[in-house]
Amino acid sequence: MPKHVFPVDFVWGAATAAYQIEGAVREDGRGESIWDRFSHTPGKIQGGDTGDVACDHYHRYREDVALMREMGLKGYRFSIAWPRIVPAGKGALNPKGLDFYNALVDRLLANGITPYATLYHWELPQLLQDRGGWDNRDTAAYFAEYAAVVFESLGDRVRHWITLNEPSVVAYNGHAIGEHAPGFTDYALAVRVSHHLNLAHARAVAAYRQLNQGGVIGTTLNLTSVYPAGNAPEDGAAARIADGMYNRWFLDPVLKGAYPRDILELFGQKLQAPVIQAGDLERIAAAPIDFLGLNYYSRLLVRSAPSSPFGYEAVRGAGPCTAMGWEIYPDGLYDLLVRLDRDYGHPRLLVTENGAAFDDPLQAGRVADPERIAYLREHFLAARRAIESGVRLEGYFVWSLLDNFEWAHGYSRRFGLIYVDYPTQERIWKDSARWYQGVIRQNGV
C-alpha cells in the first residue's frame, strides 16, 4: 500500500500540445502557424528541427490513446491547433480539423479518459501574425470566435477547458527574448501582448458562459516560487519584482480582475504601459474562471542587479538540475500551491504540467530513467503535502505523455514518460511510465 494516498477522485493525467506531437502540418486543410514559420527559419531551432512530423500523432492517435488506457490515465490534456480549425485565423472553418479532434475526444471517452482541452498552446495562425498577431487587439476577438466554434463542436463531450497555455511565455519568450515564435525582442511589445492575451482569455470565457454547456473553464499559467538569493533587503525587493513580473502580472487580472499596482507602475516607467482601454479590466473581471491550471518546473532565485532591465537577475540554485538546466526543487511546488491558496482565495487548482527532461538513452530496447521517477515522486509528495494543508488540488498532469518537439530545443530534450524513437516512430515505455501506472493504480506514492 502507498504511504501517501491521494483523494479518491484525484485526476492523474498526462499532457501534450498539438504542434509538439501532431505533425501532419499541411494535411487536411491545416493552415500555417507562427511555429511552422519560426521552425523553418534557419537558426531558430536546435538541430534545424521542425514540427513537420513530430510524433506523427495526427495519424497515430488511436495507438496513443491505447497507451494512455494501458497507463490508466484518468485525464489527458491536449491542445487544439487553431490553424486546423480556422486556417486563416478568422473566417472560413476547416471541417476536417474539427473531425480530427472529435475523433480524438470520442476515442478518449470510449477508453474512460477525461479530455482536458487547451484552446491556445501557441499555434497562432500565421496570417493573423501578418496582421500584428497578439500586438493587434483584434486577435483577441478572433480567438473568441475560434473558441466558440470549438465549444459548439466539442462542448457536449469536453467539459474541461483551458483557454491559454502560459501567456507569460507567449509574451516574454516570443516577444521580449525572441527565443520563441514570432521571435521579437521588445519588452514594451511583450507587455502589450500580455494584455491582449488577457483580453482573449476573457472573451473566450464569456463566449463559453453564453453557450451554457455546463462544463468548467480556466487558464494555465506557468508559475514559479521566487526566493531572494541573499538576505539583503535589496534581494528581497528584487524577488518581489520577479514575482510580480512572472506570477502576479498574470495571476491578478485573471483571479482579481486588476493588474498589480507595483508592476503596472514599473512597466509604466520602463516601457509604454500596456495599452489598456476603457472597459478592458471590467471585461477581464467579468470573466471569472472555475479553476486555475498551473505549470511548475522549478524555482527562481534572484538577487538585486541595478544594471539589469528590471533591477534583478536570476541566480543558479545549488540543487541538481534536469537536462534543461532547471534546478530540481520540489519544495517550490508546495510553496507555490500554498501561496496560491492563501493569496488568491482558495481556488480550485490543477497541476496542468510538471515533469523533467533527462538524457534518456535507449539501451537494449529499454529506457531506465530513475531520475524522472525520483523527480516525479518528490513533486507528487510536495503536492500531497499541499493537499493536506487544505489546498484544493484536483489533478496532476505529467509533462509529457510522449517525448516531443521541445520548441527551440527541437527533439534534443526528452520529457516523455514514453520514449519516441523518431526514425521508426516506435513508442517505448520508460521505467517511469510503468512506475506512474502503479501510482495511478494505487492512487498514491
Ligand SMILES: OC[C@H]1NNC[C@@H](O)[C@@H]1O
Ligand atoms: O518546457 C517543457 C514544457 N513547458 N510548458 C509548455 C510546454 O509546451 C513545454 O514543452
Ligand SMILES: [Ca+2]
Ligand atoms: Ca535534429
